[in-house]
Amino acid sequence: MKALYKKLAIQNLTKNRTVYIPYIMAQTLMVxxxxxxxxxxxxxxxxxxxxxxxxxxxxxYGGLLMGVFVMIFLFYVxxxxxxxxxxxxxxxxxxxxxxxxLKKVIFYExxxxxxxxxxxxxxxxIVFSGLMYMIxxxxxxxxxxxxxxxxxxxxxxxxxxxxxxxxxxxxxxYRQLKKVNLRELLQExxxxxxxxxxxxxxxIFGIICLIIGYGIALVVRNIFASLIWFFVAAxxxxxxxxxxxxxxxxxxxxxxxxxKEKYYTPRYFTAVSGLLHRMKxxxxxxxxxxxxxxxxxxxxxxxxxVFFGQQHAIRxxxxxxxxxxxxxxxDPQQDIEYIKGQAEKAAQQTGISVKEVKLSDLSExxxxxxxxxxxxNVQIELSGSDEEKYECSTRLELNTEDGSxxxxxxxxxxxxxxxxxxxxxxxxxxxxxxxxxxxxAMFMVATVLMIYYKQISEGYEDRQRYVIMKKVGxxxxxxxxxxxxxxxxxxxxPLVMAAVHILAALKIMVQICGILSIGFGTVFLCTIGTVLxxxxxxxxxxxxxxxxxxxxxxxx
Amino acid sequence: MELLKxxxxxxxxxxxxxxxxxxxxxxxxxxxxxxxxxxxxxESGSGKTTLLNILATLDQPTKGKILLEGKxxxxxxxxKAAKFRREQLGFVFQDFNLLDTLSVxxxxxxxxxxxxxxxxxxxxxxxxxxxxxxISDLLEKYPYExxxxxxxxxxxxxxxxxxxxxxxxDEPTGALDSHAALQLLDIFxxxxxxxxxVLMVTHSTEAASHAKRVLFIxxxxxxxxxxxxxxSREEMYQMITNVLTAIATGGER
Numbered sequence: 001m002k003a004l005y006k007k008l009a010i011q012n013l014t015k016n017r018t019v020y021i022p023y024i025m026a027q028t029l030m031v032x033x034x035x036x037x038x039x040x041x042x043x044x045x046x047x048x049x050x051x052x053x054x055x056x057x058x059x060x061y062g063g064l065l066m067g068v069f070v071m072i073f074l075f076y077v078x079x080x081x082x083x084x085x086x087x088x089x090x091x092x093x094x095x096x097x098x099x100x101x102l103k104k105v106i107f108y109e110x111x112x113x114x115x116x117x118x119x120x121x122x123x124x125x126i127v128f129s130g131l132m133y134m135i136x137x138x139x140x141x142x143x144x145x146x147x148x149x150x151x152x153x154x155x156x157x158x159x160x161x162x163x164x165x166x167x168x169x170x171x172x173x174y175r176q177l178k179k180v181n182l183r184e185l186l187q188e189x190x191x192x193x194x195x196x197x198x199x200x201x202x203x204i205f206g207i208i209c210l211i212i213g214y215g216i217a218l219v220v221r222n223i224f225a226s227l228i229w230f231f232v233a234a235x236x237x238x239x240x241x242x243x244x245x246x247x248x249x250x251x252x253x254x255x256x257x258x259x260k261e262k263y264y265t266p267r268y269f270t271a272v273s274g275l276l277h278r279m280k281x282x283x284x285x286x287x288x289x290x291x292x293x294x295x296x297x298x299x300x301x302x303x304x305x306v307f308f309g310q311q312h313a314i315r316x317x318x319x320x321x322x323x324x325x326x327x328x329x330x331d332p333q334q335d336i337e338y339i340k341g342q343a344e345k346a347a348q349q350t351g352i353s354v355k356e357v358k359l360s361d362l363s364e365x366x367x368x369x370x371x372x373x374x375x376x377n378v379q380i381e382l383s384g385s386d387e388e389k390y391e392c393s394t395r396l397e398l399n400t401e402d403g404s405x406x407x408x409x410x411x412x413x414x415x416x417x418x419x420x421x422x423x424x425x426x427x428x429x430x431x432x433x434x435x436x437x438x439x440x441a442m443f444m445v446a447t448v449l450m451i452y453y454k455q456i457s458e459g460y461e462d463r464q465r466y467v468i469m470k471k472v473g474x475x476x477x478x479x480x481x482x483x484x485x486x487x488x489x490x491x492x493x494p495l496v497m498a499a500v501h502i503l504a505a506l507k508i509m510v511q512i513c514g515i516l517s518i519g520f521g522t523v524f525l526c527t528i529g530t531v532l533x534x535x536x537x538x539x540x541x542x543x544x545x546x547x548x549x550x551x552x553x554x555x556x
Numbered sequence: 557m558e559l560l561k562x563x564x565x566x567x568x569x570x571x572x573x574x575x576x577x578x579x580x581x582x583x584x585x586x587x588x589x590x591x592x593x594x595x596x597x598x599e600s601g602s603g604k605t606t607l608l609n610i611l612a613t614l615d616q617p618t619k620g621k622i623l624l625e626g627k628x629x630x631x632x633x634x635x636k637a638a639k640f641r642r643e644q645l646g647f648v649f650q651d652f653n654l655l656d657t658l659s660v661x662x663x664x665x666x667x668x669x670x671x672x673x674x675x676x677x678x679x680x681x682x683x684x685x686x687x688x689x690x691i692s693d694l695l696e697k698y699p700y701e702x703x704x705x706x707x708x709x710x711x712x713x714x715x716x717x718x719x720x721x722x723x724x725x726d727e728p729t730g731a732l733d734s735h736a737a738l739q740l741l742d743i744f745x746x747x748x749x750x751x752x753x754v755l756m757v758t759h760s761t762e763a764a765s766h767a768k769r770v771l772f773i774x775x776x777x778x779x780x781x782x783x784x785x786x787x788s789r790e791e792m793y794q795m796i797t798n799v800l801t802a803i804a805t806g807g808e809r
Contacts, residue, residue: 195698260675269662269669270655277657468653471614472714473642474670475635 005101009108012088018456019081024117026077026449030070031121031162032128033442037063038154039129040136049142051427058431066442071165073446078169080453082176089180099177106173114166122158126150135437139307139430196280198254199247206243213237214504220511230508237501238291245287249493250279266478270469271486274462282490285454290494292447293538294501296440297530301502302509303436305526306429309518314425316517320379321389322396336378343380346395352384429516448541455487455545459552466553476554483550491542499531559721559753560588560611565620567606567776580606582776584620588722588755593748595767596757597796599803603776604757608726611755612645613637624721642667646715650727652707654699654714661686661695664713671718685713689743705736712743716752723747725756729763741766761800765793774803 013020041059046052092102130148213236220229253276257263263272275282324339340357347354357380380396382389466479474482510523567581581603588594598604609615611622613629622629624644632640647653654663661682662669668678686692689709694702699710708728715723725744729737737760745766748754756767764770766789772780780799784792 194700264665264669264675264678266670266672269666270657273655273657273662465655465657468655469666469670470638471612471641471647471649471653472667472670473638473640473645475638477635478638478670 005104006108008105009112012105012109013112016081016085019084019453020113022449022452023077023081024113024120026445027074027114027117027162028121028124029445030074030442031118031158032125033438034063034066034070034161035122035125035154035158036129036132037066037438038157039125039149039151040132042151042153043133043149046133046136049137049140049427051140051430054427055136055140055431055434058428058435062435062438066439067161069442069446070161071168074165075169075172077449077453079172079176082173084457086176086180089177090182093180093182102177103174106177107170110166110170110173114162114169118159118162121162122155125158136430136434139433140426195277196250198251200251201247202243203247203251206240206245206247209236209240209243211240213240217504217508220508230505230512233505233508237294237504241290241497241501242284242287245290245493245497246280246283249283249286250276253279266474267481267485270465270482271489274465275486275489278458278461282454285450286490286494289447289450289454290497290501292443292450293494293498293534294505296443296447297498297502297527297534298505298509299436299443300440300534301523301527301530302513303433303440304530305509305513305518305523306436306516307433308526309513309516309522310425310429312519312522313429313517321382322380322393324378324380325376339378339380343382343392343396346392347382349395350384350388350392352382352388352392355381355383357381432516444537451491451541452545452548454490455549456552458490459549463553463555479553480550483546483553487542487546487549491538495535495538502527502531557590558587559590559592559625560755561621561623562586562611563621563623565607565610565617565622567603567610567615568618580776581610581617584773584776584778586771586778586781588753590753591748591751593744593754593766593768594756595764595770596755596773597759597761597764597770597800598773599759602773604773605726607773608724608757612647612724613641642670643718644721646712646718646720646723648708648711648715648723648725648728650730652699652704652711652731654707654710656699658698659695660691660697660699660702660710663699663710664695664717666714667718681717682713685716688747689713703736704732705739708732708736708740709743712740712747716747721753723752723754725754725758727758727760728756729758729760737763761793761796764796765789770796770799772799772803779803 037059040046041056041063043056047056049055089102092105093099097105129151213233216229216233216236253272256268256272257276262268322343336357336359340354343354343357357378359376359378382392384392462483466474466483470479506524506527509527510520513523563585565581565584567579569578569580571578584603584607596604596607606615610617613632616631629637629640641647655666658666664682664685665678668681682695683692686695689712691706691709691713694706694710699707702710708731712723712728723744728744729740732740741763744754744756748768754767756763758764768784770782770784770792771778772782780803782792782795782799787795
């Protein structure tokens with residue numbers, strides 16, 4: 001008996017492979033990413049790197065975020081899949097299977113799907129962990145070494161996370177089984193969706209939410225409030241997007257329909273009428289794709305900005321080759337002369353020359369961080385390569401007492417060079433970049449999966465319609481054209497919306513990056529670049545799924 | 557005058573996994589004159605659906621020729637076949653094949669839209685046809701809001717709107733109740749009186765008795781044919797029943 005349930009479960013999974021393979025693949029990838037994140041977070045070698053602790057803290061925070069997102073997303077995908085299969089369950093019931101038998105089949109199905117993706121995920125996670133490790137080191141500016149290791153702890157925590165997900169999903173699937181109503185299931189669902197009503201109120205509500213969200217994003221001035229307001233604005237924008245897609249898409253399509261010259265052409269006729277009728281169910285999916293795309297864009301744009309802004313940030317924080325900070329000086333000119341003398345000595349030993357030594361004011365950031373009154377900076381400019389400058393900086397000797405540099409009236413508090421500071425900056429920024437890549441990849445997988453399922457389910461729905469139209473006399477080319485219009489509308493509406501969101505978020509992104517001393521120009525260029533690259537990837541996904549859609553519609 | 561000529565058409569299906577061939581049509585020959593109203597009868601498996609699909613250019617014969625006004629249809633390209641279906645043929649199916657996402661009006665206009673007709677021409681054409689089929693009041697409704705009979709009349713309107721040379725009907729009364737079926741058959745008779753050529757495939761004796769001529773197909777061949785001539789519908793009904801009995805019992809013709 002047991003063997004039968006197992007066999008049935010495997011059969012069901014293979015029969016529904018068009019939907020289950022992408023699901024298992026996505027879950028595999030998420031397991032792998034999750035494992036890798038945990039692996040790096042707990043890696044001792046990274047902890048002992050300069051700035052390693054900072055990075056691991058950033059990764060831990062990212063792990064938490066990822067855990068929550070993965071749960072929500074995979075749960076959602078599973079719920080979509082199981083709902084599609086209700087008819088199949090109804091048939092089993094009619095054929096004489098009892099509820100408890102079906103429960104067993106479902107148990108095996110869910111177990112197999114989860115076990116396969118977990119094992120594959122851990123294996124690919126282990127394989128890729130070495131690569132991730134290398135990338136992380138590279139970002140940190142360390143010499144990259146390929147390390148291979150398996151972390152039992154990381155596997156255990158991944159198992160906990162996905163085991164919990166498995167339980168939740170299993171219970172949910174059981175519940176769905178209970179809800180199967182035989183009489184309803186066996187009746188043909190001939191009734192199509194009715195043409196949805198125009199909801200002007202909802203659209204206005206959506207627009208207001210968007211305005212509030214955008215407003216917050218554009219008005220906030222305080223740098224440190226940015227982070228909190230960013231989330232508040234994001235929530236408004238998410239609600240607004242959902243409302244706008246639900247109501248706006250219908251209004252948009254009805255507009256096309258009213259334009260009779262346009263509507264009554266092969267290109268728009270079937271596509272627009274088809275879209276209009278299923279927009280009620282579709283809008284949420286489109287809004288979801290839009291929001292995920294925005295998340296990808298924001299995460300990637302910020303990470304890339306941080307990466308490219310790193311050099312600039314180092315330059316901002318360390319405006320010259322060596323900075324000597326001193327306090328309580330009564331005769332700055334004399335101190336500078338002394339520093340200059342010492343610097344020249346050090347430069348001579350290294351084989352380079354001193355270009356300029358000058359007094360400078362503290363920057364805003366430094367003022368807020370320095371506790372000692374009357375602090376002044378002396379900037380030393382050198383000629384030579386970075387290595388030579390660094391060498392010179394280590395050779396520079398200033399008289400010190402009690403760990404602080406003193407000369408006559410002055411206390412020299414510290415001596416810093418960009419090369420020294422860069423390490424701690426790379427640790428902080430590198431952590432952000434790495435996390436950005438991780439989260440970006442995860443959101444990307446989620447978006448692709450959502451788009452794929454959307455196309456498949458629509459393909460099945462539309463098949464009958466295209467069969468009829470072919471009988472009536474639509475040729476393959478016209479079918480292709482009509483599908484293109486339809487898929488294009490579905491795909492590029494969310495992308496355009498996401499681009500608008502990004503535009504509104506730009507100011508707040510600049511402010512947040514400002515904390516890390518990254519300028520407007522960098523953020524702006526990086527955002528544009530990210531949007532372009534993402535559009536290209538998105539277009540690729542669109543082409544691929546349009547192909548799948550066409551195959552479904554075309555099969556006899 | 558001869559409109560459609562079917563010459564020694566043969567159709568053999570080869571199953572996908574190599575192996576066996578199934579002969580759906582062995583040797584079919586007949587012709588239809590302009591303005592005729594012909595019913596093709598046969599048991600399920602006799603090959604009548606295959607024949608209809610070939611006539612509709614949805615399928616191609618293995619051997620033999622089909623001529624419409626002297627032009628051969630057998631090997632039209634996919635694109636030309638679609639254009640041909642749209643412009644020369646009107647279809648009426650058993651399960652209506654209306655699109656749920658289009659209103660009755662838009663369903664009727666579909667072939668015109670696909671052919672790229674200007675908007676005002678479409679509106680001009682739909683009015684008289686809708687009036688003739690008694691669906692003028694339903695134009696703004698959707699297929700899921702109207703009855704089976706109304707759906708089938710909508711499908712007939714869609715079939716007629718291109719002024720096709722031939723109306724092909726596949727079991728048009730199959731999904732209708734007896735009242736709606738009678739109404740539909742009256743409509744067919746009426747459009748035929750106006751000069752429209754109609755070819756109907758059916759296994760309903762009632763439906764076939766409305767036609768002017770009935771062809772019987774058995775084992776992929778034309779087995780027998782009946783002309784109605786001056787007979788009444790009741791007499792015709794009786795004669796069809798006799799032929800069917802003969803076919804069923806394997807008697808000689």
